[in-house]
Amino acid sequence: MAKADPVEYTFDVNGLDLYYDQTQALKDISMKIQKNQITALIGPSGCGKSTFIKTLNRMNDWIEGCHVTGQILFEGKDIFKEVDSLALRYRVGMVFQQPTPFPKSVFENVAYGPRIQGISNKKELEEIVEQSLRQAACWDEMKDRLHQSALGLSGGQQQRLCIARTLAARPSVILMDEPTSALDPISTQKIEDLALELKEKYTIVIVTHSMQQARRISDKTAFFLLGELLEFNDTIEMFTNPSNPKTEEYITGRFG
Numbered sequence: 001m002a003k004a005d006p007v008e009y010t011f012d013v014n015g016l017d018l019y020y021d022q023t024q025a026l027k028d029i030s031m032k033i034q035k036n037q038i039t040a041l042i043g044p045s046g047c048g049k050s051t052f053i054k055t056l057n058r059m060n061d062w063i064e065g066c067h068v069t070g071q072i073l074f075e076g077k078d079i080f081k082e083v084d085s086l087a088l089r090y091r092v093g094m095v096f097q098q099p100t101p102f103p104k105s106v107f108e109n110v111a112y113g114p115r116i117q118g119i120s121n122k123k124e125l126e127e128i129v130e131q132s133l134r135q136a137a138c139w140d141e142m143k144d145r146l147h148q149s150a151l152g153l154s155g156g157q158q159q160r161l162c163i164a165r166t167l168a169a170r171p172s173v174i175l176m177d178e179p180t181s182a183l184d185p186i187s188t189q190k191i192e193d194l195a196l197e198l199k200e201k202y203t204i205v206i207v208t209h210s211m212q213q214a215r216r217i218s219d220k221t222a223f224f225l226l227g228e229l230l231e232f233n234d235t236i237e238m239f240t241n242p243s244n245p246k247t248e249e250y251i252t253g254r255f256g
């Protein structure tokens with residue numbers, strides 16, 4: 001008898017607790033994040049969404065007093081025991097709320113990661129830059145200004161450039177922490193369309209305060225409250241038939 005295909009999970013989080021000194025910010029989080037899906041993290045301010053997303057590529061390592069117990073498997077390997085944190089951050093890229101281009105040219109922003117990874121051949125770098133800008137839907141707008149400063153781009157263009165920079169490091173996951181909250185509606189729509197295209201090749205985890213955004217683009221939604229994962233389900237199911245009354249209150253705007 002043919003074996004069923006194994007379900008593919010990019011992350012398998014088990015019993016994750018996180019403390020900032022004595023204060024517990026994440027409580028016993030367990031969830032599986034599926035490959036080539038968009039998973040939205042929602043919940044009121046201070047509930048632990050950013051803390052959780054930053055744990056997935058160990059960015060919290062830089063915070064003094066922050067410690068973690070429990071397990072996160074990334075593509076089957078324990079990120080705290082079996083994976084080098086720098087290598088992890090190439091595989092699990094991150095885009096922030098405020099676009100963060102370097103004060104360098106468009107080209108150098110995108111070539112930065114590959115250069116650090118040891119690629120110095122000009123033609124190879126040009127290919128990576130073009131491919132990454134195309135994937136991030138920036139090429140047509142930016143091909144004639146590759147050698148101009150990235151700081152001259154609009155906020156929405158800067159955010160897509162940051163996505164291109166992330167893609168150039170050849171990740172399999174893109175973490176997005178409120179990537180559109182500083183952007184106008186048209187730029188927001190471009191990033192949402194882009195996320196939907198990118199999930200064909202990448203796993204995406206996005207923190208958002210916009211219920212509409214979670215609904216429009218995510219396959220799964222995780223609702224956090226006071227450091228706990230209260231509900232995790234298919235987005236359609238969560239928004240039409242939430243199983244926890246707190247989830248319902250939050251998504252219908254009664255608190256948060």
Ligand SMILES: Nc1ncnc2c1ncn2[C@@H]1O[C@H](COP(=O)(O)OP(=O)(O)OP(=O)(O)O)[C@@H](O)[C@H]1O
Nearest residue numbers: 020023025043044045046047048049050051052063
């Ligand atoms: N570097 C830090 N040191 C100490 N406490 C922190 C730190 N970062 C976050 N916290 C605390 O951890 C808790 C969760 O914060 P976090 O930023 O993860 O929430 P959030 O859900 O992302 O909030 P928001 O939607 O406002 O961004 C909060 O109580 C916050 O004050």
